[in-house]
Amino acid sequence: MCLPLKRVLRFIPRPTMNIGLVTDSTADIPLELQEQYGIEVVPALVNIDGRSYEDGIEISREEFYTRLPNLNPPPTTSAPSVGAFQQRYEKLFHSGAKSVISIHAANSLSGIFNAARLAAQEFGERVTVLDSGQLSLGIGFQVLSAAEGIASGMGLKALLALIEDVQQRVRVAALLDSMEYIRRSGRVSWAKAMIGTLLHLRPLVEVRHGIVHRLGQARTRLQGITRLTETLQAHAPLDRLAILHTNAEASARQLLDDVKSLVRGVPFIVNVTTAIGTHVGPNGLGFAAVPAR
Numbered sequence: 200m201c202l203p204l205k206r207v208l209r210f211i212p213r214p215t216m217n218i219g220l221v222t223d224s225t226a227d228i229p230l231e232l233q234e235q236y237g238i239e240v241v242p243a244l245v246n247i248d249g250r251s252y253e254d255g256i257e258i259s260r261e262e263f264y265t266r267l268p269n270l271n272p273p274p275t276t277s278a279p280s281v282g283a284f285q286q287r288y289e290k291l292f293h294s295g296a297k298s299v300i301s302i303h304a305a306n307s308l309s310g311i312f313n314a315a316r317l318a319a320q321e322f323g324e325r326v327t328v329l330d331s332g333q334l335s336l337g338i339g340f341q342v343l344s345a346a347e348g349i350a351s352g353m354g355l356k357a358l359l360a361l362i363e364d365v366q367q368r369v370r371v372a373a374l375l376d377s378m379e380y381i382r383r384s385g386r387v388s389w390a391k392a393m394i395g396t397l398l399h400l401r402p403l404v405e406v407r408h409g410i411v412h413r414l415g416q417a418r419t420r421l422q423g424i425t426r427l428t429e430t431l432q433a434h435a436p437l438d439r440l441a442i443l444h445t446n447a448e449a450s451a452r453q454l455l456d457d458v459k460s461l462v463r464g465v466p467f468i469v470n471v472t473t474a475i476g477t478h479v480g481p482n483g484l485g486f487a488a489v490p491a492r
Contacts, residue, residue, distance in 0.1 A: 218349050219291030221301040223311050224254040226338040227469045236346035239287040243311060243474035244277045254474045263473045264446035264481040276474045278310035284318035288326055298355055301328045302342050305409035308334065329362060332409045335471055336441040336487030337371035365489060370434055372405040372414060373485025374423035380480030424484065428457055431486060435461040439489040442468045445476045450484050
């Protein structure tokens with residue numbers, strides 16, 4: 200059974216602030232969990248018609264995906280400023296944190312990690328910046344594992360080992376409804392070369408260690424969803440699961456119904472942040488999962 204997130208939160212202890220935790224909005228952590236664990240989330244930027252919007256704050260995900268197919272020129276994304284990260288680190292230290300762990304989108308796919316790294320230089324060894332090698336809840340599950348570790352009183356060394364363990368196990372895959380958005384992003388080496396052969400197909404992709412790999416393609420959406428389901432079944436049992444989508448909630452709920460028995464924890468559904476959706480396009484469907492050890 201998939202319990203409402205707010206009911207689950209009643210049973211989660213609030214963390215101490217001895218170690219602070221920072222991430223960025225591409226981690227797709229639900230707001231309730233951000234607040235419960237005191238996670239500082241720095242928004243990425245999505246640029247539309249010469250104006251920059253804070254990811255998930257100044258424009259809703261639903262509005263963005265509705266507008267996306269008709270935006271010309273297409274939107275772009277950019278990293279937060281170095282100062283935005285410095286402000287969050289200072290906030291945590293002023294609140295009593297002795298050290299900070301800062302976990303971010305894959306350095307190979309975004310400039311966010313580098314902005315955080317530059318910001319951390321002002322604080323010396325008190326801030327540890329980590330490249331998650333991932334996107335969306337592939338980052339988020341690393342952050343949430345760290346948050347739970349902080350809440351249980353784990354020290355910095357143990358937390359870093361825990362994050363590394365989750366990073367090695369996490370799996371993120373998606374079915375794209377179109378090649379167009381990932382091709383024009385210019386951030387996936389094989390996308391431009393494959394546009395001819397995949398023009399009328401739906402690609403399946405996976406993010407591993409900061410690289411977007413092509414898993415295959417499907418002629419129909421139903422075939423693609425079947426492949427996603429089979430991939431999740433191959434990874435089962437799962438410790439954590441999130442179904443990811445870009446304004447395709449009905450498909451996401453159906454996929455969750457089909458696979459929720461595979462996960463030990465409470466799964467949830469996330470409409471993926473605009474900073475990622477810019478490169479994925481609307482009607483995408485996927486998952487982030489942490490297989491059990």
